[in-house]
Amino acid sequence: METSADTFPKLLLAHAAQRPDAPAVREKDLGIWQTWTWARAATEVREIACGLASLGFAPGQNLAIVGANRPHLYFAVMAAQSLRGVPVPLYQDAVAAEMVFMLDDAAIEFAFAEDQEQVDKLLECRDLQEEQHPGGQRIRHIVYDDPRGLRHYDHPGLLGYEQLRELGRAFDAAHPGFYDQAVAGGRPDDVAVILYTSGTTGRPKGVCQTHASFMAAGRGGVASDRLGPGDDIMSYLPMAWVGDHLFSVAQWLAGGFTLNCPESAATVMNDMREIGPTYYFGPPRTFEGLLTAVSIRMEDAAAPKRWLYAKFMALARRVGSDILVGKPVAASDRLLYALGNLLVYGPLRNVLGMSRIRVAYTAGAAIGPDLFRFYRSIGINLKQFYGQTETCAYVCLQRDHEVNLTGVGSAAPGMELKIADNGEVLVRGVSVLKEYYRRPDATAEVLDADGYFHTGDAGVIDHEGQLRIIDRAKDVGRLNGPGGTCNGAMFAPNYIENKLKFFPQIKEAVCFGHGRDEVCAFINIDYEAVGNWAERRGLPYGGYVDLAGKAEVLQLVRECVEQVNADLAAEEGMESTQIARFLVLHKELDPDDDELTRTRKVRRGFIADKYAVLVDALYGCKEEQFIETQVKFEDGRTGKVSATLKIVQAKQFPPVRAAA
Known part of the structure; x- marks a missing residue:
C-alpha cells in the first residue's frame, strides 16, 4: 500500500481508510478464530489511547506491555505511540526480581498485562519497588486483558481492558479532536519503542528505536519479499524480541498482511496448520x-x-x-x-x-x-x-x-x-538505534563518529x-599453538555448537577451547527426544538427571559428537577444533538460573565461571566429577541438583584433504 504515513499510528489509520473491511488481525479463542478488520482495529486503538489519556498517560511516558501475542496487546503498542508515548514490551517469562530492573530503568508508571499471572507479577514488582524505594517511582496503573481469576482483585490502579475502552469512549466524546491531533503530531524521529537487550554480558539496556527506523526496516523487508495484503503470518514469538516487533508490527503495518495470534503456546502447531501462513519466521x-x-x-x-x-x-x-x-x-x-x-x-x-x-x-x-x-x-x-x-x-x-x-x-x-x-x-543506515535509554555512555561505546554501529x-x-x-567477536579465540601460546587454530565455539545441535538428541551445547590445547564441551540432551529413544529400547529412567547419566545415553551422544568431529576433519582450517572430551550436564541450561538469556542465548562466560569445576575436570582428563548446583523452580523456590558426571573421550579423525 502506497502511503506517505511517517508513523505507525498514521499507517494504521491509512489502512483503515483504504481497506476498512479487510482482515487485519485474527486470534483463536476457545477454539474459534476471531477477526478484527482494519477499521475495527483502528477504533480499538483509538479507544485504548483515549482511555490511557484519561488516566494521565502523556507524551514521553513509557507503557510496559507484558504477555503473549494477543491482538489487544499489539493495539496497546499503537495506542501508546498514538499519544507520542513509548511502548516497552517485556519478556513474559521473566521473574519479578528480573522484571523490576527494567520497570525501574524505564520509569514505568503504566503497564498493560495479558492475564492474572502477569498481573500478579506486576503487583509483586510494585511491592518490590516500594520496599527498595519507599515513596519513589513505581507502577501506578495496570490494565489487564483477560479478566479470568481477577474478579475479586481490588488493588489500586487495576482495571480491565473493557473498562479502559469505556473510559476512552467517554474521554473521546468529551474531548473531540484530541486523538486525531495527537496522532497528527507524531514525528518520524519520535521513539517508537524501547526494546531491552538480552543481557548476554551484563544488565539489559533499553534500545530506543524511532518510527523512521522501524518503518524503513519494515518497508525494506516487505519490498524485498513482495509481501502484501494476501499474506498471512503467525505471531507466536515473544513481543519483547526485536524480531517479533519487526515482523508483527513494522512489516505487518508496512505490508498490510494479516496477523494471526495462536490460542496458546501449546497450540501453535495446530493453529498453523489451520491458518496455513504464507510467511513465517x-x-x-x-x-x-x-x-x-x-x-x-x-x-x-x-x-x-x-x-x-x-x-x-x-x-x-x-x-x-x-x-x-x-x-x-x-x-x-x-x-x-x-x-x-x-x-x-x-x-x-x-x-x-x-x-502454504x-x-x-x-x-x-x-x-x-x-x-x-x-x-x-x-x-x-x-x-x-x-x-x-x-x-x-x-x-x-x-x-x-x-x-x-x-x-x-x-x-x-x-x-x-x-x-x-x-x-x-x-x-550504518536507516535502522540504527537512536540511543540507549538514559545511557549516553553506552551509546557512545557502540556508535562511532562516522555513524557506524559496532555489532x-x-x-x-x-x-x-x-x-x-x-x-x-568476544567468543572467537584460538587454540594453543607450539610453545603453549594462543597462536594455533581459530576457535569459533558457536560454529561447532550449531553442528552438535543439528542432532535431535542434543538440545544445547557449550564449547570451550580458547587458550587451551584442545576443544571440550558441555552438552544438554533433549529430554523428549532421548526419553522417547530410551522408552523404545526398554531403558528405564527416573527423570532428567538419571537419563542424562545412563551409559547408553552417553554412547548415543558420543556418536553424535564423533560425527561432528568427522565433519570438522573434512573442513579446511577446522581440523584442529574437533571435540576431545565432553560431558552431559545434569540439568538443562535455564534462563531462570541465568545460564541463558530470555532469548535463549548461551551466557558463555557465566557458565564457564559457574561450572568451573567441570571445565577443570574436562581439561584435567578426569574420568568423572561430582557437582551440586542450586536451581530455581517456576514458583520461585530454590533447590539443589547433584550428580557425578562421567567424562567421555571422543574419537578424533585425521584431516581429509579434497582432491586437487
Missing part, C-alpha cells in the same frame, strides 16, 4: 525443535515408513535445494523428487504447518548449515536475515536465488556494511557481497 531454536519433533515421530513410525523417509530425504539433500531455486536437475531425479513431494515432503510440510509457506526466515543466532539445508531440501524457502536489537533486526537479508548455507545475505536496502581491521562487523560480531564479506558471521 523463527529463531534457529524453533527450527531445531520442529526437526526434533519430526525425528521423534519417524522413530515411532513403522519400518516401511522409516525406509521411505530415509530414501526420499537422501534424495532431497542431494537435489532439493537446486529444484527449489530452479537449477538444472536430471529428469530422473526431478521425477523422483515429485514422487517424494507427494509421499513425504508435502505431508511433512503440512505436519510442520508450512504447506512462500517465504520463511530465521535469525537471532547462527543456524547450522545442516539444519538450513534440511528445510530448503523439502521445498521450504527458508532464508536468513541478520541484525540486532540496535538495528531493528535489519542489516542483511537473503534475497531469492541468492541464498547460500553459510552466509546471512547482503546489505538490506538502506544499509551499509564494513569490516573493521579487527574483523568486527560495522553497520560485536566477527565476520567476513565474500566475493558475492554476502556477509558470513563467524561468531561473537
Whole structure:
C-alpha cells in the first residue's frame, strides 16, 4: 500500500481508510478464530489511547506491555505511540526480581498485562519497588486483558481492558479532536519503542528505536519479499524480541498482511496448520525443535515408513535445494523428487504447518548449515536475515536465488556494511538505534563518529557481497599453538555448537577451547527426544538427571559428537577444533538460573565461571566429577541438583584433504 504515513499510528489509520473491511488481525479463542478488520482495529486503538489519556498517560511516558501475542496487546503498542508515548514490551517469562530492573530503568508508571499471572507479577514488582524505594517511582496503573481469576482483585490502579475502552469512549466524546491531533503530531524521529537487550554480558539496556527506523526496516523487508495484503503470518514469538516487533508490527503495518495470534503456546502447531501462513519466521531454536519433533515421530513410525523417509530425504539433500531455486536437475531425479513431494515432503510440510509457506526466515543466532539445508531440501524457502536489537533486526537479508548455507545475505536496502581491521562487523543506515535509554555512555561505546554501529560480531564479506558471521567477536579465540601460546587454530565455539545441535538428541551445547590445547564441551540432551529413544529400547529412567547419566545415553551422544568431529576433519582450517572430551550436564541450561538469556542465548562466560569445576575436570582428563548446583523452580523456590558426571573421550579423525 502506497502511503506517505511517517508513523505507525498514521499507517494504521491509512489502512483503515483504504481497506476498512479487510482482515487485519485474527486470534483463536476457545477454539474459534476471531477477526478484527482494519477499521475495527483502528477504533480499538483509538479507544485504548483515549482511555490511557484519561488516566494521565502523556507524551514521553513509557507503557510496559507484558504477555503473549494477543491482538489487544499489539493495539496497546499503537495506542501508546498514538499519544507520542513509548511502548516497552517485556519478556513474559521473566521473574519479578528480573522484571523490576527494567520497570525501574524505564520509569514505568503504566503497564498493560495479558492475564492474572502477569498481573500478579506486576503487583509483586510494585511491592518490590516500594520496599527498595519507599515513596519513589513505581507502577501506578495496570490494565489487564483477560479478566479470568481477577474478579475479586481490588488493588489500586487495576482495571480491565473493557473498562479502559469505556473510559476512552467517554474521554473521546468529551474531548473531540484530541486523538486525531495527537496522532497528527507524531514525528518520524519520535521513539517508537524501547526494546531491552538480552543481557548476554551484563544488565539489559533499553534500545530506543524511532518510527523512521522501524518503518524503513519494515518497508525494506516487505519490498524485498513482495509481501502484501494476501499474506498471512503467525505471531507466536515473544513481543519483547526485536524480531517479533519487526515482523508483527513494522512489516505487518508496512505490508498490510494479516496477523494471526495462536490460542496458546501449546497450540501453535495446530493453529498453523489451520491458518496455513504464507510467511513465517523463527529463531534457529524453533527450527531445531520442529526437526526434533519430526525425528521423534519417524522413530515411532513403522519400518516401511522409516525406509521411505530415509530414501526420499537422501534424495532431497542431494537435489532439493537446486529444484527449489530452479537449477538444472536430471529428469530422473526431478521425477523422483515429485514422487517424494507427494509421499513425504508435502505431508511433512503440512505436519510442520508450512504447506502454504512462500517465504520463511530465521535469525537471532547462527543456524547450522545442516539444519538450513534440511528445510530448503523439502521445498521450504527458508532464508536468513541478520541484525540486532540496535538495528531493528535489519542489516542483511537473503534475497531469492541468492541464498547460500553459510552466509546471512547482503546489505538490506538502506544499509551499509564494513569490516573493521579487527574483523568486527560495522553497520550504518536507516535502522540504527537512536540511543540507549538514559545511557549516553553506552551509546557512545557502540556508535562511532562516522555513524557506524559496532555489532560485536566477527565476520567476513565474500566475493558475492554476502556477509558470513563467524561468531561473537568476544567468543572467537584460538587454540594453543607450539610453545603453549594462543597462536594455533581459530576457535569459533558457536560454529561447532550449531553442528552438535543439528542432532535431535542434543538440545544445547557449550564449547570451550580458547587458550587451551584442545576443544571440550558441555552438552544438554533433549529430554523428549532421548526419553522417547530410551522408552523404545526398554531403558528405564527416573527423570532428567538419571537419563542424562545412563551409559547408553552417553554412547548415543558420543556418536553424535564423533560425527561432528568427522565433519570438522573434512573442513579446511577446522581440523584442529574437533571435540576431545565432553560431558552431559545434569540439568538443562535455564534462563531462570541465568545460564541463558530470555532469548535463549548461551551466557558463555557465566557458565564457564559457574561450572568451573567441570571445565577443570574436562581439561584435567578426569574420568568423572561430582557437582551440586542450586536451581530455581517456576514458583520461585530454590533447590539443589547433584550428580557425578562421567567424562567421555571422543574419537578424533585425521584431516581429509579434497582432491586437487
